[in-house]
Amino acid sequence: MSNLLECKDLTKTFGSTIALMNVNLEIARGRIVGLLGPNASGKTTFIKLCNELLTPTRGEILIGGHKPGITTKGMVSYLPERTYLNDWMRVSDIIEFFKDFYDNFNPEKAHDMLGKLGINPKDRLKTMSKGTKEKVQLILVMSREADLYLLDEPIGGVDPAARDYILDTILSNYREDATVIISTHLISDIEKILDDVIFIKEGQVVLQKTVDEIREESGKSVDALFREVFRC
Amino acid sequence: MLGKLLKYEAKATARSFFPIYIAIFLFALINRFINPFNQVGDSVSVTVEGFSFLNMMRIASIAVYFALIVATIAMTFVIIIQRFYKNLLGDEGYLMFTLPVKPWQHIVSKLLISLMWIVLSFIVIVSSVLVLTKMDNLFGELGNLIHEARRFFGDTLLILAPISALVGASYFIMTVYNALSIGHLFNKHRILASFVAYIGIYMVSQVVGTIFLLTMGGIILEPLSRAAVPDPSLITALILTIVGLNALLGTANFVSANIILNKRLNLE
Numbered sequence: 234m235s236n237l238l239e240c241k242d243l244t245k246t247f248g249s250t251i252a253l254m255n256v257n258l259e260i261a262r263g264r265i266v267g268l269l270g271p272n273a274s275g276k277t278t279f280i281k282l283c284n285e286l287l288t289p290t291r292g293e294i295l296i297g298g299h300k301p302g303i304t305t306k307g308m309v310s311y312l313p314e315r316t317y318l319n320d321w322m323r324v325s326d327i328i329e330f331f332k333d334f335y336d337n338f339n340p341e342k343a344h345d346m347l348g349k350l351g352i353n354p355k356d357r358l359k360t361m362s363k364g365t366k367e368k369v370q371l372i373l374v375m376s377r378e379a380d381l382y383l384l385d386e387p388i389g390g391v392d393p394a395a396r397d398y399i400l401d402t403i404l405s406n407y408r409e410d411a412t413v414i415i416s417t418h419l420i421s422d423i424e425k426i427l428d429d430v431i432f433i434k435e436g437q438v439v440l441q442k443t444v445d446e447i448r449e450e451s452g453k454s455v456d457a458l459f460r461e462v463f464r465c
Numbered sequence: 466m467l468g469k470l471l472k473y474e475a476k477a478t479a480r481s482f483f484p485i486y487i488a489i490f491l492f493a494l495i496n497r498f499i500n501p502f503n504q505v506g507d508s509v510s511v512t513v514e515g516f517s518f519l520n521m522m523r524i525a526s527i528a529v530y531f532a533l534i535v536a537t538i539a540m541t542f543v544i545i546i547q548r549f550y551k552n553l554l555g556d557e558g559y560l561m562f563t564l565p566v567k568p569w570q571h572i573v574s575k576l577l578i579s580l581m582w583i584v585l586s587f588i589v590i591v592s593s594v595l596v597l598t599k600m601d602n603l604f605g606e607l608g609n610l611i612h613e614a615r616r617f618f619g620d621t622l623l624i625l626a627p628i629s630a631l632v633g634a635s636y637f638i639m640t641v642y643n644a645l646s647i648g649h650l651f652n653k654h655r656i657l658a659s660f661v662a663y664i665g666i667y668m669v670s671q672v673v674g675t676i677f678l679l680t681m682g683g684i685i686l687e688p689l690s691r692a693a694v695p696d697p698s699l700i701t702a703l704i705l706t707i708v709g710l711n712a713l714l715g716t717a718n719f720v721s722a723n724i725i726l727n728k729r730l731n732l733e
Contacts, residue, residue: 247652281732284563288728306565317559319552321480333469334564 235298237262237381237412238283242292245278245436252278254436255292262380263409265426267455268416270433271463276416277314279433280383284311297380307336310379314386316366320359324352324369331373343376346402364391371399375406382413388422396422420456430455432462466566470574475581477552478544482582485537486589492530493593499523530597534590541586545579549642550659554649558732568726572642572719579638580631618697625701629708636715640666643718646725649732670714677710 236259243256253275260266268276281287283294285301296305318327324347331338347354350368358366367390374382384403388396404426407413415423430447432440439462442450447458499522553561553571561571595604615623644666648659678686685702689695 286559286562286730286732288730303565303567306563309563311559311563313559315556315559317556319477319557321477330473333473334466334566 236260237297238414239295240292243279243282243289243294244291245275245282245287246290251436253282256433256436256438258431258438258441260412260414260429262412264412264428265403265407266412266414267420267423267427267430268414268433269418269420269430269455269459270416271418274433275436276433277385278436280311280385280414280416283381283383284309308380310374310377310382312371312374312382312384312387314389316363316370318358318366318370321357323355323357325354327358327369327373328354331376335377337378338373339376339378342406343372346372346376346406350398364395367391368395368399371402375402378408378411380408380411382407382411384413384415386417387415388417388419393422400426420459421454424455427455432459434463466564467570467574470566470570471577474548474574474578478548478578478582481540481544482537482585485533485540486585489530489533489537489589489593490596492526492533493596495526496523496530497597499526530593534593537586537590541579541582544582545638546641546645548579549575550645553726554645554655554732556733558730562726562730562732568730569719569723572722572726575642576635576638580634583634584631618700621701622697622704625704625708629704629711632708632711632715636711636718639715639718639722640670643722643725646722650725650729652731666718673714674710677713678706681706 238258238260240256240258243253243258244251245253256275256279268279270276278287282289283296283301283305285306294301297308299305299308322330328340328343331343332340344354347369350372352365352369352372358369361369371384371387374384382403387403388399391399400423403413403415415427417423424444427444429441429443431438444455447453447455451458453461499519551557553575562568611623640663644663645659647662647666648655648657651658685699685706689699689703692699
């Protein structure tokens with residue numbers, strides 16, 4: 234099967250700061266990939282490049298064979314590491330918004346998940362706590378039947394109980410031939426759901442392996458290997 | 466997709482405009498019935514008994530009415546800036562720029578809805594004056610004015626007036642959008658940078674405009690300055706030149722903002 238995501242010599246600099254340097258990656262369909270690295274290692278830059286929120290300085294990204302643009306935006310469901318919802322809308326308004334703009338958005342799925350979490354679709358976003366907003370955002374993102382899910386720090390801001398719910402939500406809501414890329418530095422929490430891991434350090438990919446390979450070769454957990462690779 | 470963007474842009478801004486439009490009409494009506502101009506403006510009535518409760522109400526309601534008009538104009542201006550800055554270049558940009566939509570469609574949708582509110586605000590303010598005053602009389606006066614203008618300038622100019630106003634407004638809005646786009650390229654002090662960018666664009670536009678008018682408009686300006694009674698066709702030509710210039714500068718700002726949003730997007 235052809236790769237869903239490919240990067241060739243992907244480089245991004247901000248002035249004299251190098252955010253990503255000659256990144257070459259191939260990610261297949263149907264995988265859950267952990268994009269792991271310490272803060273400021275280039276994880277968010279990579280995800281933003283995939284979403285055309287940044288333009289590469291050099292090199293290219295192909296998603297399903299297309300450069301980032303209108304076609305890939307229809308295929309990619311993106312959860313940024315910040316809240317992008319305006320506060321004057323009701324949850325039901327934002328669901329309408331997603332339905333209008335994304336062909337692959339499934340409103341029933343969204344309403345179902347909202348119900349399970351006890352979030353009233355008639356509530357205004359203004360009245361919600363930051364954690365609830367993050368949950369709404371994740372529900373919106375996972376209610377799209379996308380080819381690629383790019384989740385930037387999806388569990389960073391929520392309590393451990395909600396973390397489990399979020400991971401379950403991710404696991405039970407992506408299509409089999411879709412790929413999920415999760416960026417985080419909270420490895421132990423997500424290790425159990427990952428198929429592949431990518432270690433990224435100072436803008437460069439230092440390791441790309443399956444979780445099974447890591448366990449067989451080093452006999453370590455991903456978390457332990459991470460601590461070793463990124464020892465300060 | 467442009468249609469959907471227009472729909473949401475209109476929805477997002479309507480909730481700010483409609484309440485103030487309703488308030489303007491409400492206060493125009495109140496003022497019409499308690500008729501403050503006759504009383505407040507009449508020096509005879511400003512006696513000791515003139516400062517009654519009713520008189521104070523009259524002064525207060527007319528003050529509120531004018532404050533609302535000023536607020537409408539200020540709000541139109543603020544929302545033009547805020548919608549572009551917050552919805553596209555702020556956190557909401559993470560959603561807007563990951564929609565399957567081209568950046569130019571975002572710019573055009575914001576521009577068109579801004580123009581719509583400028584026109585609506587104008588209509589609301591003018592018609593609230595009609596409500597406030599004796600309507601039939603004012604319509605008559607307006608009719609006379611239009612008649613006189615037609616007699617002097619001809620029909621062409623009358624059609625040209627709203628077009629030149631719309632082009633002028635679009636040019637201004639695009640300058641603001643371009644300045645905000647340039648400002649967002651900076652990592653710090655983005656609002657200050659946008660402000661400086663606006664002044665920079667303004668200065669460049671002035672230079673370009675002067676050169677343009679001196680070369681292209683020389684043919685028009687020279688006979689116009691010599692004529693004792695200006696020929697309407699010369700005035701038409703001058704306005705057309707200015708409309709053309711504004712359209713040109715507006716397009717330049719659009720192209721610049723579009724390139725930045727396409728290739729240099731740098732959300733915080």
